[in-house]
Amino acid sequence: MAARDPSPTSSARSAATGRAGKQSASRSSMSASPPTSTPPTSHGDEASVASEMNKTDRLLEPPDGPASPPTPADAHATPLPASAVAPASEGRRSARSSRSSVVTYNVQILAGTAIHTPSKYLHKHHQEVLHGPIDRLQSEPESMLPPTLPRQPHPEDTPDSAEDTNDSAEEQLAIEAAQAAQRHNPPRAVDLRKEALRNLSAASEVIVKTLAGGKDFMKTMIRRSASDSHLVNSARQAAPRGPGRPRTARPPVPEHDTSESEEDTALAKLKGKEWLKAGLYVGQHRDFDARLSESQNRLKRKSVSTKENKVIPLPMFAGERLLKGNVFLDYRDFKLPYDTYNPLPRKVKVDGWAKLRRNRFIGSASALWKREKQDNSSCYCFPDDGCGEDCHNRIMAYECDSTNCKLTPEQCRNRPFSELKRRAKGNGYDYGVEVLQTGDRGYGVRAMRTFEPHQVIVEYAGEIITQDECERRMKQIYKKDKCYYLMSFDNKMIIDATRGTIARFVNHSCEPNCEMIKWTVSGEPRMALFAGSRGIMTGEELTYDYNFDPFSSKNIQECRCGTPSCRGVLGPKPKKPIQEERSLAATLLAGTKRKFSEVFGSRPENDGRKIRKKRKPSSIATAVLTRAQNAEARKKAARENALKSAAELHAQRASRQNRAMNRSVSEQLSSRKSKVPRKGTRVMIPKLRSTRLTTVGMKRKQQRSLSNPSRISTLGKHNPRVPKFKKPLPAKATKSRKPLPKSPSPDPEVSEVGENESPNITPNSLRSSKLKQTTLPFKPLKLNVPSSSDSSQEVDAFETAEEEEEEEEDDEYRADDENHDDDNNADSSDEFTLMYPSVKARYAKYKHSKAYQKKSLHKTGAGVKKTTKRTYARRLTR
Numbered sequence: 001m002a003a004r005d006p007s008p009t010s011s012a013r014s015a016a017t018g019r020a021g022k023q024s025a026s027r028s029s030m031s032a033s034p035p036t037s038t039p040p041t042s043h044g045d046e047a048s049v050a051s052e053m054n055k056t057d058r059l060l061e062p063p064d065g066p067a068s069p070p071t072p073a074d075a076h077a078t079p080l081p082a083s084a085v086a087p088a089s090e091g092r093r094s095a096r097s098s099r100s101s102v103v104t105y106n107v108q109i110l111a112g113t114a115i116h117t118p119s120k121y122l123h124k125h126h127q128e129v130l131h132g133p134i135d136r137l138q139s140e141p142e143s144m145l146p147p148t149l150p151r152q153p154h155p156e157d158t159p160d161s162a163e164d165t166n167d168s169a170e171e172q173l174a175i176e177a178a179q180a181a182q183r184h185n186p187p188r189a190v191d192l193r194k195e196a197l198r199n200l201s202a203a204s205e206v207i208v209k210t211l212a213g214g215k216d217f218m219k220t221m222i223r224r225s226a227s228d229s230h231l232v233n234s235a236r237q238a239a240p241r242g243p244g245r246p247r248t249a250r251p252p253v254p255e256h257d258t259s260e261s262e263e264d265t266a267l268a269k270l271k272g273k274e275w276l277k278a279g280l281y282v283g284q285h286r287d288f289d290a291r292l293s294e295s296q297n298r299l300k301r302k303s304v305s306t307k308e309n310k311v312i313p314l315p316m317f318a319g320e321r322l323l324k325g326n327v328f329l330d331y332r333d334f335k336l337p338y339d340t341y342n343p344l345p346r347k348v349k350v351d352g353w354a355k356l357r358r359n360r361f362i363g364s365a366s367a368l369w370k371r372e373k374q375d376n377s378s379c380y381c382f383p384d385d386g387c388g389e390d391c392h393n394r395i396m397a398y399e400c401d402s403t404n405c406k407l408t409p410e411q412c413r414n415r416p417f418s419e420l421k422r423r424a425k426g427n428g429y430d431y432g433v434e435v436l437q438t439g440d441r442g443y444g445v446r447a448m449r450t451f452e453p454h455q456v457i458v459e460y461a462g463e464i465i466t467q468d469e470c471e472r473r474m475k476q477i478y479k480k481d482k483c484y485y486l487m488s489f490d491n492k493m494i495i496d497a498t499r500g501t502i503a504r505f506v507n508h509s510c511e512p513n514c515e516m517i518k519w520t521v522s523g524e525p526r527m528a529l530f531a532g533s534r535g536i537m538t539g540e541e542l543t544y545d546y547n548f549d550p551f552s553s554k555n556i557q558e559c560r561c562g563t564p565s566c567r568g569v570l571g572p573k574p575k576k577p578i579q580e581e582r583s584l585a586a587t588l589l590a591g592t593k594r595k596f597s598e599v600f601g602s603r604p605e606n607d608g609r610k611i612r613k614k615r616k617p618s619s620i621a622t623a624v625l626t627r628a629q630n631a632e633a634r635k636k637a638a639r640e641n642a643l644k645s646a647a648e649l650h651a652q653r654a655s656r657q658n659r660a661m662n663r664s665v666s667e668q669l670s671s672r673k674s675k676v677p678r679k680g681t682r683v684m685i686p687k688l689r690s691t692r693l694t695t696v697g698m699k700r701k702q703q704r705s706l707s708n709p710s711r712i713s714t715l716g717k718h719n720p721r722v723p724k725f726k727k728p729l730p731a732k733a734t735k736s737r738k739p740l741p742k743s744p745s746p747d748p749e750v751s752e753v754g755e756n757e758s759p760n761i762t763p764n765s766l767r768s769s770k771l772k773q774t775t776l777p778f779k780p781l782k783l784n785v786p787s788s789s790d791s792s793q794e795v796d797a798f799e800t801a802e803e804e805e806e807e808e809e810d811d812e813y814r815a816d817d818e819n820h821d822d823d824n825n826a827d828s829s830d831e832f833t834l835m836y837p838s839v840k841a842r843y844a845k846y847k848h849s850k851a852y853q854k855k856s857l858h859k860t861g862a863g864v865k866k867t868t869k870r871t872y873a874r875r876l877t878r
């Protein structure tokens with residue numbers, strides 16, 4: 001006996017096989033049970049199988065010819081004749097009654113579902129397993145039926161003629177299947193057939209008309225078919241629906257559109273495919289290399305001379321690599337685009353956030369705002385520079401525009417706020433930031449794209465209010481709030497971004513990746529968030545250091561930035577608790593004392609174990625005093641540090657101004673440089689300083705000159721290499737001379753530090769608080785204004801320039817300078833003798849001549865040279 005297969009399919013198959021076996025067995029021996037028949041589950045079952053066999057065989061036997069070999073289709077084919085055989089009216093019994101009549105042939109048992117399958121599943125099971133899919137039966141033409149199928153029902157068939165089938169279980173099953181087939185929505189199949197026929201006839205009609213009417217008719221038909229609402233609708237229905245929300249934004253297509261214009265519009269709609277222009281790699285150029293800096297990438301891009309194909313960029317990064325062939329050499333880093341990182345961004349909805357795109361003055365703020373442009377800045381960049389890191393405007397945090405930059409907007413890279421404006425018109429990925437919900441810090445902002453180092457990210461804009469208004473709001477409106485969106489701004493005003501841009505959600509971090517910087521844009525100050533020196537990767541949360549001033553201890557908030565160097569609070573690091581401070585000082589004192597006693601042997605040692613002496617009250621008092629002194633000293637040092645850093649900042653600012661001015665002057669100078677100034681010219685021409693002189697050296701020199709007023713006008717004149725020429729002017733001429741224009745008065749704040757103390761300014765040094773004191777790259781403008789009353793102090797323009805040049809001398813010449821310091825009042829001929837020995841004799845002659853005697857009458861005090869410039873020039877030429 002074959003092992004029982006529990007699967008319903010196999011039992012069905014075995015049932016069919018069993019029937020075939022029974023067929024042949026019935027011919028040979030009626031008593032022998034077939035070897036492959038389904039095993040009966042009981043004795044009764046076995047008997048019923050044997051007893052009913054003949055009837056079934058008769059039913060299945062084809063009307064003529066021998067029995068064909070059994071096929072799997074038998075199982076499917078069985079029900080159809082039964083259904084057909086079953087008359088519609090009389091003789092038809094309900095499935096239940098017929099099944100009740102079958103006592104011994106239990107379908108459930110045969111299917112192996114008798115014990116635990118609920119009856120509700122049996123119907124489906126019958127359909128699929130015993131009778132096969134009904135669709136197939138319906139769609140199969142009758143001619144395709146296998147020859148083993150029983151004969152088709154005949155209308156004249158009477159229940160009597162089919163009496164053999166009345167008790168058959170197969171018949172009951174067939175009836176059930178037929179009922180199920182009727183329920184299976186046949187009208188749809190009919191509809192499809194009808195539609196196909198309709199289409200065929202329409203197509204044939206079109207062909208006939210085309211043959212007759214030609215091209216024009218064809219065109220009209222094509223247009224019609226494009227706007228055929230039926231087609232469009234059916235295409236939409238046929239299109240697979242994604243799991244996302246339905247596209248409700250599309251306007252419904254009208255049911256019947258007949259006019260030509262409507263057809264045209266529909267055609268245009270169908271033709272115009274919306275291409276995704278940005279999003280995937282926004283912020284990254286095709287040649288972008290994540291390992292290079294922004295400027296290096298730009299240079300690289302410029303150097304690539306081939307024209308980029310912007311139409312077919314796919315595959316974006318792989319194409320070039322494939323062409324080059326060496327995949328190992330040409331792999332490069334890239335930054336993951338945002339939609340890959342987070343393809344389904346969920347927009348965080350923030351309650352109570354009224355958006356403002358730009359600053360808005362509130363109340364009296366507008367009236368109090370000083371509108372005059374404080375300082376101007378202009379840059380001298382060339383198109384090749386592209387207003388890069390050395391751009392003067394960039395260093396000064398000024399945005400370039402047509403008034404202060406010669407470059408075109410395409411050439412200039414120092415227009416961050418224009419860039420923001422352009423980005424705001426693009427899509428979300430172009431805009432580049434979105435609100436996120438952080439775990440423990442409320443909302444935050446994250447990048448939806450990459451940002452290059454120091455690239456602008458978003459503007460911090462809001463309501464500009466006065467300090468009074470700020471206080472009022474703090475007391476009345478925001479008194480219960482936990483988050484404040486206030487930031488101090490220009491003109492002692494405050495930006496309140498409670499109504500403002502998304503930048504208000506940017507959180508604090510003690511190790512931030514962004515900076516909030518104030519820029520001047522068309523003369524107006526504006527704040528914006530810029531990427532830090534590392535740049536920003538897609539998906540990173542944006543943070544900057546608040547430098548938070550809590551105003552009172554009540555407002556101190558715990559910092560949860562979670563960085564290794566977290567200060568613990570939002571704002572400056574708090575002072576250590578007094579207790580801790582005391583113990584530290586005491587420990588230090590005790591340690592020092594112990595060491596002292598150990599060295600001088602006053603401390604007793606016992607078995608190598610140190611015995612701690614009890615401290616006398618007097619020593620405690622000393623410790624307390626020292627502690628107090630230490631604290632005081634610390635405070636003082638902190639104050640000095642603060643003053644120093646403020647001074648450094650001012651110096652930095654002043655030097656920037658100087659640099660700008662010197663640049664403009666140097667441009668003028670370059671045109672005049674070759675010209676030798678004529679004697680008596682009183683135009684003050686500042687000269688560029690050589691970079692050899694250090695700040696320290698210059699400072700020393702300046703101090704010397706300041707300590708000795710007599711040196712002010714004679715600086716460097718004893719340097720034998722650079723003799724000075726001064727021609728005292730007649731008193732009349734001196735009087736009539738207009739005072740020279742005064743040099744721009746230095747900023748009083750700047751003078752605190754000294755105008756010559758200039759840090760080496762780079763954009764990075766601007767951003768960092770640490771400033772470096774290095775070589776001055778230029779000479780600050782120094783204009784000596786002569787007094788009309790004292791002609792001895794009048795300084796020739798030429799001399800001024802020479803004096804400045806002299807200041808540039810290095811140590812070697814400075815030594816010389818010192819040697820000849822004593823000769824200050826001596827006759828200048830000695831100096832010339834030293835330098836130009838060949839001239840000595842002639843000059844001595846000249847000295848004793850009448851002309852010299854005459855000129856010496858005009859001598860105006862010590863230290864003034866008696867030679868003229870012309871003489872000197874003549875001498876040099878010889």
Ligand SMILES: C[S@@+](CC[C@H](N)C(=O)[O-])C[C@H]1O[C@@H](n2cnc3c(N)ncnc32)[C@H](O)[C@@H]1O
Nearest residue numbers: 441442443483484504505506507508559560561
């Ligand atoms: C300008 S708001 C920033 C946006 C804010 N998270 C929100 O939900 O609106 C400043 C407030 O955010 C919170 N915050 C920002 N950075 C934080 C940090 N690192 N740790 C704790 N709280 C922070 C503080 O409550 C702070 O007052």
